[in-house]
Amino acid sequence: xxxxxxxxxxxxxxxxxxxxxxxxxxxxxxxxxxxxxxxxxxxxxxxxxxxxxxxxxxxxxxxxxxxxxxxxxxxxxxxxxxxxxxxxxxxxxxxxxxxxxxxxxxxxxxx
Amino acid sequence: xxxxxxxxxxxxxxxxxxxxxxxxxxxxxxxxxxxxxxxxxxxxxxxxxxxxxxxxxxxxxxxxxxxxxxxxxxxxxxxxxxxxxxxxxxxxxxxxxxxxxxxxxxxxxxxxxxxxxxxxxxxxxxxxxxxxxxxxxxxxxxxxxxxxxxxxxxxxxxxxxxxxxxxxxxxxxxxxxxxxxxxxxxxxxxxxxxxxxxxxxxxxxxxxxxxxxxxxxxxxxxxxxxxxxxxxxxxxxxxxxxxxxxxxxxxxxxxxxxxxxxxxxxxxxxxxxxxxxxxxxxxxxxxxxxxxxxxxxxxxxxxxxxxxxxxxxxxxxxxxxxxxxxxxxxxxxxxxxxxxxxxxxxxxxxxxxxxxxxxxxxxxxxxxxxxxxxxxxxxxxxxxxxxxxxxxxxxx
Numbered sequence: 185x186x187x188x189x190x191x192x193x194x195x196x197x198x199x200x201x202x203x204x205x206x207x208x209x210x211x212x213x214x215x216x217x218x219x220x221x222x223x224x225x226x227x228x229x230x231x232x233x234x235x236x237x238x239x240x241x242x243x244x245x246x247x248x249x250x251x252x253x254x255x256x257x258x259x260x261x262x263x264x265x266x267x268x269x270x271x272x273x274x275x276x277x278x279x280x281x282x283x284x285x286x287x288x289x290x291x292x293x294x295x
Numbered sequence: 296x297x298x299x300x301x302x303x304x305x306x307x308x309x310x311x312x313x314x315x316x317x318x319x320x321x322x323x324x325x326x327x328x329x330x331x332x333x334x335x336x337x338x339x340x341x342x343x344x345x346x347x348x349x350x351x352x353x354x355x356x357x358x359x360x361x362x363x364x365x366x367x368x369x370x371x372x373x374x375x376x377x378x379x380x381x382x383x384x385x386x387x388x389x390x391x392x393x394x395x396x397x398x399x400x401x402x403x404x405x406x407x408x409x410x411x412x413x414x415x416x417x418x419x420x421x422x423x424x425x426x427x428x429x430x431x432x433x434x435x436x437x438x439x440x441x442x443x444x445x446x447x448x449x450x451x452x453x454x455x456x457x458x459x460x461x462x463x464x465x466x467x468x469x470x471x472x473x474x475x476x477x478x479x480x481x482x483x484x485x486x487x488x489x490x491x492x493x494x495x496x497x498x499x500x501x502x503x504x505x506x507x508x509x510x511x512x513x514x515x516x517x518x519x520x521x522x523x524x525x526x527x528x529x530x531x532x533x534x535x536x537x538x539x540x541x542x543x544x545x546x547x548x549x550x551x552x553x554x555x556x557x558x559x560x561x562x563x564x565x566x567x568x569x570x571x572x573x574x575x576x577x578x579x580x581x582x583x584x585x586x587x588x589x590x591x592x593x594x595x596x597x598x599x600x601x602x603x604x605x606x607x608x609x610x611x612x613x614x615x616x617x618x619x620x621x622x623x624x625x626x627x628x629x630x631x632x633x634x635x636x637x638x639x640x641x642x643x644x645x646x647x648x649x650x651x652x653x654x655x656x657x658x659x660x661x662x663x664x665x666x667x668x669x670x671x672x673x674x675x676x677x678x679x680x681x682x683x684x685x686x687x688x689x690x691x
Contacts, residue, residue, distance in 0.1 A: 226363075229363050234363035235381075271545030271547055
């Protein structure tokens with residue numbers, strides 16, 4: 185019992201230590217970020233609104249996303265939401281791109 | 296102020312001199328609007344006013360808010376353009392004076408609009424809060440509000456069009472209904488509901504000058520058809536199961552049904568999530584064919600005489616335009632008018648087509664007979680193009 189718990193804590197710690205810098209290191213390059221912003225404004229904007237205030241898709245403003253986990257949002261972007269118009273973007277975006285988009289949305293993308 | 300007056304005079308003089316360049320318009324105010332139009336510069340909250348006889352930009356009007364997905368209706372005298380912005384802004388533009396005449400922000404999130412048969416009412420459809428608002432076309436004063444509530448649940452409204460006998464038709468995305476609003480008593484709209492039309496109607500359009508209203512469905516393979524001459528017959532499903540059970544592809548941009556091509560008794564419909572245009576007979580409403588295309592169609596628009604249908608596509612195939620020959624039901628021409636083609640608009644009799652290439656910051660003008668590029672206009676992230684000839688068409 186105890187041992188298992190300790191192992192778990194240690195593994196979690198190692199994973200956290202490993203994954204934190206890994207994610208930070210894979211942040212998209214400046215040029216890529218500019219592309220992503222264009223994509224967000226225009227291609228995501230065609231459903232979510234150019235200023236992310238919503239359209240056929242829901243608003244993606246900071247307050248609208250406040251209660252939803254990063255993981256859920258990243259998965260939504262990469263794999264879409266079947267049964268709804270939200271399409272998967274994995275063919276064009278990798279997890280680091282999606283994570284950066286979520287970060288930008290949370291910070292409030294300027295129109 | 297006084298110091299810059301001579302400069303202003305020179306500018307005015309220049310404007311008058313350049314205006315001589317288009318026929319019959321020595322005085323810029325003494326001209327018709329039949330060859331005028333509007334180009335939406337979606338990211339800049341700006342429109343250009345253009346004329347199609349020489350294909351030039353006349354002026355621009357700024358301060359119109361979020362214009363993604365913006366659309367335009369024209370007053371029946373062709374003088375005013377009503378611009379429906381995504382942010383709920385309704386702007387009335389004087390095409391001749393080249394200025395914003397009036398603007399109201401009427402909802403949080405809008406999707407489109409239409410002008411009534413008699414030209415006196417403007418209806419705007421909204422996502423948030425979902426419903427339709429009706430305004431006086433002159434003053435933009437709110438006259439009536441039609442919330443799209445079904446069992447206490449709000450719905451996004453799509454596919455708003457004007458219909459004969461002073462009405463509007465629209466569809467409820469969340470509820471899956473078509474509503475007809477009779478606004479002949481302007482402050483007391485009477486609504487007739489048609490429920491259970493299918494899942495997630497995403498847009499709607501009229502066929503045969505308002506005989507039929509059709510809503511495209513996102514959540515099902517098929518479309519919902521309402522015969523406005525016989526509304527008691529209810530809504531019928533057409534093209535049911537057109538995907539034949541195959542999984543649709545993900546949709547990166549919803550097709551637009553406004554301006555759907557109707558030519559030679561046939562209706563040309565963008566298939567949702569498929570690289571196809573579906574062809575339906577407008578008498579029997581049976582499928583008569585499908586035309587394989589370069590991508591998922593967004594707009595399929597007929598040249599006004601009906602001989603050709605021009606199609607553009609969703610991301611990632613949005614640099615291509617294809618031309619379908621209606622006589623042979625075949626794609627006869629594929630080309631790239633530029634990056635991210637957003638919209639196409641024909642001149643009133645169709646000898647030219649204007650195409651917006653958003654990521655090239657260009658609008659390109661082609662001859663529809665020779666398919667030759669005639670002219671290029673600079674525009675910042677252009678999207679919709681709307682010509683004043685729409686003023687006299689039902690359902691636009």
